[in-house]
Every structure is written in C-alpha cells, then in structure tokens.
Amino acid sequence: MKTYSLLLFLLISTQLNAECTLDECGPPPMMPSYLCFDGATMAGPGDCIQNAAGQCYWEIITCPAISGYLRTIEASFCMDECSQYHIETEIDPYFGSINVIPGDSNLDDMDSYIDRFVEVNLGPQFSCVECSAFVIEQINLSNNCQYPVDCFQDPCLVETCPAYPNADCVSNYCGGCHADYYNINGQLITDCGDTSSCTGANPAGCFQNGCPDGYECIDD
Known part of the structure; x- marks a missing residue:
C-alpha cells in the first residue's frame, strides 16, 4: 500500500x-x-x-520594481535627456542612484513625482550620446517608505481638492506631509486647483462668492 x-x-x-x-x-x-x-x-x-x-x-x-525618491539631476557630465532624473533608493545596499528616463507620453507630468517616494517599474537601458538611463515603464506614488516623517495632523484634514470634490484623499508621510488625491479609477489627480488665489490684473484680495468656480476681487 x-x-x-x-x-x-x-x-x-x-x-x-x-x-x-x-x-x-x-x-x-x-x-x-x-x-x-x-x-x-x-x-x-x-x-x-x-x-x-x-x-x-x-x-x-519582468524586472523587479524599485522604490525610492525621484530626484532631478542638477549637474552631470552627461548633458542630455538621460541626465534629467534619477531614483535615490532609501536604503542603498548596492546601487546608489539610478538614472531614469520617461518611457512614453503618459509620463509627461513628471513634476508630480519629483522629490516624492515612488515605486517604479523599469524597462531596458536607453543609451543617449554620453550616458544611459533605464526607461520608466510605470511610476506610482508609494507610502511604503522605511522612514516616514511625523506630521502634526493628517494632511487630508487640512488640504482640499476643489476641482474634484469627490476625489479620494490618501495621506502620505514619505518625505513630507502629503495629501494625494485620486479619481474613481485610482488615477492620481495633478490639477486640484487652488482656492487661495483669484484671477485679475492686480487683485488686492479675493473671496469665494458661493459659486463653485467663481471668485470676486475686492479693494484694500
């Protein structure tokens, strides 16, 4: 048996x-x-x-994902598109910084990720004239950092997203006190708007008149 x-x-x-x-x-x-x-x-x-x-x-x-802070490169011997950004790993057992380059037009808004803790899927190495960088295939904000900062209060309690009042706010403490807003599809919103400013050639001040997108300027 x-x-x-x-x-x-x-x-x-x-x-x-x-x-x-x-x-x-x-x-x-x-x-x-x-x-x-x-x-x-x-x-x-x-x-x-x-x-x-x-x-x-x-x-x-596929290549393993990497996490770290997306930084801009201020000075480099390589003066081309391969020397604009790098990933600074939070804990650096092997690499240090890794030069990266946006992979397609969907990554045009890189400013939303600069100096933020991100998770990145990198593709092949792209060669420029004087140096090379790894292609960013996908990038997302991440809150899985090892050393979050201490904030006095929840960022989502003090920040707003006027352009998308129904957006989902996610507090992120990696590198700062951030309130990140996402739409119903889970996509990062990068144009929340600013209620603290008003339009006009030389406004002395402004207040919201009750309309969703309306502001009135007042004199001193």
Whole structure:
C-alpha cells in the first residue's frame, strides 16, 4: 500500500511539474531580452511552462520594481535627456542612484513625482550620446517608505481638492506631509486647483462668492 501511494504521488508530481513542448506553446513572443537594473535579472521571454490548469504558455520575465525618491539631476557630465532624473533608493545596499528616463507620453507630468517616494517599474537601458538611463515603464506614488516623517495632523484634514470634490484623499508621510488625491479609477489627480488665489490684473484680495468656480476681487 505504501509503495502504491508513493508511486501515485510521484506520478502526480511529475504531471504537475511537467514541462511543455515548444509546439504546445507555439512561436515564442517577438520581444527582446534585456538585463535589468539589478544586473542579475534577464527580462523577456522565459521558458515554455505549464500553469495549474494544464495550459502551456511562454513565461514572460519582468524586472523587479524599485522604490525610492525621484530626484532631478542638477549637474552631470552627461548633458542630455538621460541626465534629467534619477531614483535615490532609501536604503542603498548596492546601487546608489539610478538614472531614469520617461518611457512614453503618459509620463509627461513628471513634476508630480519629483522629490516624492515612488515605486517604479523599469524597462531596458536607453543609451543617449554620453550616458544611459533605464526607461520608466510605470511610476506610482508609494507610502511604503522605511522612514516616514511625523506630521502634526493628517494632511487630508487640512488640504482640499476643489476641482474634484469627490476625489479620494490618501495621506502620505514619505518625505513630507502629503495629501494625494485620486479619481474613481485610482488615477492620481495633478490639477486640484487652488482656492487661495483669484484671477485679475492686480487683485488686492479675493473671496469665494458661493459659486463653485467663481471668485470676486475686492479693494484694500
């Protein structure tokens, strides 16, 4: 009985761990392989493997995410687009700073992330004329820093987002006392507006007249 149970266990294990053939996976993905920023992970198509449902597919290996503060580079021997930003890791066991470059037009608003603690998915290394940088494929604000600051009160209790009154406010204590607003789709709102200013050529002061977007200027 013990022998039968052992053989059954080995048979099931072999079936679960069986590798698929190349014919079962089909043609490999037409995508390049590249070395990640950690110098160890090779991103791109992996092996032809089988999932828990018994389906064969090509494993796609991606680079590990990295967290840190997005900083601007004030001075560099490399005077091109590869020397504009770098990720400053909070705890630096290996790397120091990593030069990064926005990957597409969706990352045009980099100002919202400067000097903020972020989680970044980096792609391949991009070579400029004099230096190189890793491509930012995705960037998000993060509150998972090791050393949050102490604030006198919750930032969401004192900040507002007039342009989106129904936005969800998330307090973030990484690098400062931040109130970050997100829309219903979980996207960061970067244009909340400012109720402390009023339009006009030379306003001496302003007050809200009760209308959602209306302000009146008053004299001294």
